[in-house]
Amino acid sequence: MNKFYYKYITILCFSLWSCEDKDNVSNLDTIQIIGSQDVLMPKQTTYFYARGYDKDGNRLDKISVTWTSSDGNIASIDQEGKFIAISKGIVTISATSSDISATFDVIVSVNKKRVLSEMFTSST
Amino acid sequence: MNSFTDQSSVNSISAELDSIWSRIYYHVWWPSPGNDPMYALNPELNRSRSDYYAGNFTPHMFTNGYDSGSSLNSWLEDPKKYLNTVSTYDISFQGSRIDGRTNFEVTTSNMKNIDDASDIRLFIATVMARVIYPGSFNGMYEHHNVVIEQLLGNSGKKISYKANSDYKEKFIWSMPEAWKNNPDIRWSSGNLKVVVWIQDFKSKEILQSAEFKF
Numbered sequence: 001m002n003k004f005y006y007k008y009i010t011i012l013c014f015s016l017w018s019c020e021d022k023d024n025v026s027n028l029d030t031i032q033i034i035g036s037q038d039v040l041m042p043k044q045t046t047y048f049y050a051r052g053y054d055k056d057g058n059r060l061d062k063i064s065v066t067w068t069s070s071d072g073n074i075a076s077i078d079q080e081g082k083f084i085a086i087s088k089g090i091v092t093i094s095a096t097s098s099d100i101s102a103t104f105d106v107i108v109s110v111n112k113k114r115v116l117s118e119m120f121t122s123s124t
Numbered sequence: 125m126n127s128f129t130d131q132s133s134v135n136s137i138s139a140e141l142d143s144i145w146s147r148i149y150y151h152v153w154w155p156s157p158g159n160d161p162m163y164a165l166n167p168e169l170n171r172s173r174s175d176y177y178a179g180n181f182t183p184h185m186f187t188n189g190y191d192s193g194s195s196l197n198s199w200l201e202d203p204k205k206y207l208n209t210v211s212t213y214d215i216s217f218q219g220s221r222i223d224g225r226t227n228f229e230v231t232t233s234n235m236k237n238i239d240d241a242s243d244i245r246l247f248i249a250t251v252m253a254r255v256i257y258p259g260s261f262n263g264m265y266e267h268h269n270v271v272i273e274q275l276l277g278n279s280g281k282k283i284s285y286k287a288n289s290d291y292k293e294k295f296i297w298s299m300p301e302a303w304k305n306n307p308d309i310r311w312s313s314g315n316l317k318v319v320v321w322i323q324d325f326k327s328k329e330i331l332q333s334a335e336f337k338f
Contacts, residue, residue: 114145114206
């Protein structure tokens with residue numbers, strides 16, 4: 001009896017998990033690429049996410065996209081959106097689903113940022 | 125004020141941070157102009173920069189354009205945010221000095237085009253690393269990194285950076301006569317520095333900076 005219930009509970013869970021998976025959405029109109037950084041140094045990593053919208057601007061929950069980098073010598077991006085900076089330059093990443101795509105420029109820089117502190121003081 | 129001259133403060137700055145961190149000082153007029161020659165030698169410069177940040181108390185620090193207030197802890201902690209960060213801007217320098225006379229060129233560039241609506245400005249300042257002021261009213265006789273002059277004007281020079289184009293500024297600059305002739309302060313030409321920064325004039329964020337010695 002218990003084994004019977006476990007079997008159906010397992011199937012139910014798997015079904016729910018499958019429904020959560022990303023998929024191509026038929027009413028997809030535009031894609032927006034979301035990221036927290038657009039300037040990185042070599043060896044740094046970050047994640048990019050794709051957000052889909054229908055033609056009325058309504059956000060679509062989960063879309064499946066193919067990620068590509070315009071220059072693998074500058075940076076790579078895997079199918080989870082994980083971006084790895086490799087060498088100096090500007091790279092365009094693309095997220096594509098069916099015929100819809102979006103692009104985002106990322107800069108890989110080797111110019112370390114310096115800090116300037118300006119102090120206002122008085123000797124009176 | 126010059127808390128960075130206190131040995132315990134200096135010791136708390138890591139070599140890594142110190143290598144990327146420039147500090148410059150504007151002498152202002154609170155609580156009154158008094159006799160501070162480092163203010164009196166160039167009041168317009170000091171007032172202009174203070175007005176830009178809308179500061180009205182001392183000591184008051186801004187770190188890469190952001191308010192770090194009057195707390196020594198903030199002054200020491202805020203710069204650490206920039207460790208292991210990069211900029212799209214690059215600044216380089218070449219030049220020479222004979223006594224108080226200098227001849228130098230500053231080159232800046234950006235990896236990308238800036239928006240037409242942006243207001244990105246280049247600042248180039250001559251700075252005296254160490255000034256002795258024996259007549260100081262508040263008992264602080266040794267002062268550091270005093271800004272002498274802004275060579276591109278007190279509000280900097282607007283530059284519409286195009287990707288990977290070099291922008292050069294050349295100077296033949298000598299220590300001002302007013303500094304040379306002022307009997308109240310002592311300094312050495314060997315302590316002269318040039319500090320350069322690129323600032324988003326609207327947001328106040330400093331996008332890159334550099335410091336050069338001769």
